Amino acid sequence: MKINIINKSNNPLPHYETVASAGLDLRANLESPESLKPLERKLISTGLFIELPMGYEAQIRPRSGLAYKSGISIVNSPGTIDADYRGEIKILLINLSTEDFVINHGDRIAQMVIAAHEQAEWVEVDVLSETERGAGGYGHTGVK
Ligand SMILES: O=c1ccn([C@H]2C[C@H](O)[C@@H](COP(=O)(O)OP(=O)(O)OP(=O)(O)O)O2)c(=O)[nH]1
Ligand SMILES: [Mg+2]
16 A cells, blocks of 8 residues: 655665565664663654555554564554654654663664554443353463
8 A cells, every 4th residue: 555654864764574574664763872771761763754544553563673682662562653643753662671772873673564443433332242251351261
């Protein structure tokens, strides 16, 4: 699908790294490197602005390699980019490791998945239909 984008960074546009990738890696747009201390969080610019079609969202997710190797995650994961948002896409990184982590301009710090979604139209009722699960949750079916 075609999506309008403005790129105010000098990074390349996000692209799919492999033919069947779901995620588009997002790069940091920085004037100078940023450092994240253990448990520190920072909102990192991408320089990207997009115009999603109605009925679509963009999800901002952590990259597994950064998470595994360096303990870098996203506080509000998965972040939600609404179709009517026209501001800059930013990424709320957090350092979950015990060591400082440095982000350089152009580093691929997160990934974005474009996804279709519904909007709910509530139908207020007095009773919901019965199911086998009922109100059971939080592990009520057991571990094994
Ligand atoms: O990781 C994110 C999450 C959100 N946004 C932008 C796009 C989104 O459409 C807007 C609002 O996000 P959200 O609804 O998650 O934040 P909120 O705290 O509910 O703010 P608002 O009251 O503006 O909706 O912020 C980002 O750039 N990055
Ligand atoms: Mg909101």
